[in-house]
Amino acid sequence: MALGIVMKLRAGAVALSVLAMMPVQATAESLADALASAYEHSGLLIQNRALLRAADEDVAVALSSLRPIIGWTAKVERSFSKFASATTGGVTAHNSATEANIGLSASLLVYDGGASRLAVAAAKETVLATRQQLISIEQQVLLGTVQAYMNVVRDAQIVELRRNNLRLVARELQAAKDRFEVGEVTRTDVALAEAQLAGGRANLAVAQGNLMASKEQYAASVGHQPGSLRAPRGLPKVPARIDEVRAIAVRSHPDLTAVQHAIQAAEYGVDRARAAMGPTVKLQGSYGITRDLDNDQYFSQGGAVSLGLEQPIYRGGQLSALLRQSMANRDAQRGRLHATRLTIQQQAGSAWSGFASAQAQLRASAQQIEAARIAFDGVREEAKLGSRTTLDVLIAEQDLLDAESNRITARASEVTAAYSVLSSMGLLTAENLNLKVERYDPEAYYNLVKTAPINRSKRGQQLDKVLKAIGKE
Template sequence: MFRNTLRRLRRPIAAALLASATALPANAETLADTMVAAYRHSALLEQNRAVLRAADEDAAAALAQLRPIVQWLASYTYQNIEGFDANSASLGLQASMTLYDFGRNAIAIDIAKENVLATRAALVGVEQDVLLGAIEAYLNVRSATEQVELQQNSVRVLGEEQQAATDRFDVGEITQTDVSQADAALAASRADLASAQGDLEVARESYRAATGKFPGKLAAPPPTPKLPASLVSAREIGQRTHPLIQQAKREAAASELQVAAAAAERNPSLTGGAALQAQSNKTVNTGTSVRTDSASVSLDMSQTIYSGGRLPAAHRRAMASRDATRASLLNTARQVDQAVGTAWAGIDVARAQISAIDQQIVSARQAFDGVREEATLGARTTLDVLEAEQILLQAMADKITAVANLQLAHYQLLSAMGLLTVENLKLGIPTYDPSAYYKAVKDAPFTSRQGESLDRVLRSIGKN
């Protein structure tokens, strides 16, 4: 009976363990679907888009400093002087404008523009992080699903082997020890299945956090992205295009301008003003009323001669901040260079692992088939069969992990080079235009006509 059972189990173990992993519905979710869902769902992207709009408004506010300020003023005063009641009222209109400030406002506008560009680059960096997180979640779900299927088939195969051992024990061919070994192997496989199912649930939750929904059936990943010709080329691309480097460059430029702005604070400024005022004074007891109309124009020029060390301290602080941003740029460039090298090495390692594991699987399958055949002849024990099966199972599980690592390493390399964006991946969906809001507010619109384009932008992003 035992030999008949073994003959039934003699089919290739790989086919048995992976039988359920081959059938996927035609409408399975692709990796592109996952990235699109993450791009549309991400609250982190929404947060950083709002940060960018705030930076756009800072540029508009800086521009507004070059324009006049117009105010109206109204006042009313009641007095009782030695029994006489009197009141006065006034209404005025005044305007003031900085006529010349030796470049301070112009520098402030340039600083605001550099900050806008830095924030745009930071938004691209967030986009890369969101897409890479979605890719990792997708690959984790696929790997966890395959591990569960592998363990489920392992439980089934070991269950059949445990039954075969029991049947063989019943006819006196083996001892209770062999049966116990088969029982232990089956229990261990069930524990591994429970662990794999737990890992799958964790992966599903991560996928839901990234995309806003639980995964359905996931299609096989597409062919891996094309690599640059060499690691040197990949590093050069990263230095040119990575958003963190672009952000650091803009921040360094803004810090240079901050030094110039701090130095310009010591210069004089010239402002002009104009005012119109109408005032009425009335004595209640006598009924006397006097109205006075006035108009004035003024020019004022001022310069700080002594500030107690505040202005020199601000200048030194700006220079220290400039040095810090320069060092940050250098450090960022080095980190990007390291990330490219690490991802490139990850690809090489995963490829080598897959090649070695493929050979291991072939050898382990041959060893397993041989041990089973020898067991039918009584030359091998149940433990030998179980150990051979476990070696093959572990090799196949390692293959699943290595394949996922290879896929992920390719996209990590794209991210390290600054190319993991919706546009570069050609996902075929409308993307957020980081310049649309800036164009609408860069001239600091204040009338309904000038605000029409701003209204359209706000409606397009669902904020109005």
């Protein structure tokens, strides 16, 4: 069983995935491949999975207060004294003894107004909230990966575009020099082409620098340097209306669900603070053995059982302050729910608007490229006939370059914006994307610890194996 739990947890434990350790292959890497690698590699996910396991343990800690507390003590005591009295004629007498004692003690909470059970319920709600926070972190990691992937694709295409443009400008420069030799153009035309070529080289250097930076961002997100990346051929399914996006976001976004669980935990906190003002009943027992090490004839043993009732009367206002504090925390969580709902609606609307804008930009850039290409071809032919100058050709060429660059950027923005819409709705997860990864099961560890097993129990030993396996990866 422990091995099965490890298999469920290992995807989000403390290890870099096998994919992250492998060298980049020559085959093209798809966006789905990159997302899978990021899911297995992300240190942020590893960190928050560990925080979830810590929250799971809070349930076990709270549950332990409802169980017997058993302990043992052992001591060896040497006592000595000296005294003088009339019976000794004023002579100082010495007395000493060495005793060994061993004992057992046990206590059981019988009644505390439900405070301990409320603590267990609050811990469970905190676990549910932490699970939702983990989903939110997962969305951040995957969206960051999409952005990194598309930045590399975009910048690589722009570098190639700049190289092609540089070759074209070099041909234009050679043509200008040839025409200058036969007197068709002036030295100014040649200088204009030379300036354009130098500017093209500078722009290529900038584009290459941007590509290098994007590759570093990709490596940080995915776990390895990018090889040949495939531009996505399609887009994830996105609702057609902004109202639908907002409605789904309010229903399913993990941030909102996390706050709802936090409110319920705070409600339990208020009830627990009230219960702390009531009486507590405890059953206690003890048993001990005492032996005089200086006298083999002396030996005693005995025990006691008691049922005690206690209730605080006055603690300097501490209990009242704790009650008011718990109520304030609950009210703060309620206010947070309202603010989170508005934020999620705003983010959903912004994401959908950004997606619609990117699509419109992509359509416009396609039309711009078509018109700019026709204009460039026409200006170049007219220049051959002498009715256009070299400057006219260079301007038309730059317009075409800008249009093509805009389309590349718009395409990258469209893909990123589509995944941003999914994230705003709370749907950008490994499960919803159907990534080929071993998905982290947030219930696997919880199911092992929720009954608060001790290390020597069968389940406790299974937990030891799980944690050792996690630590080795």
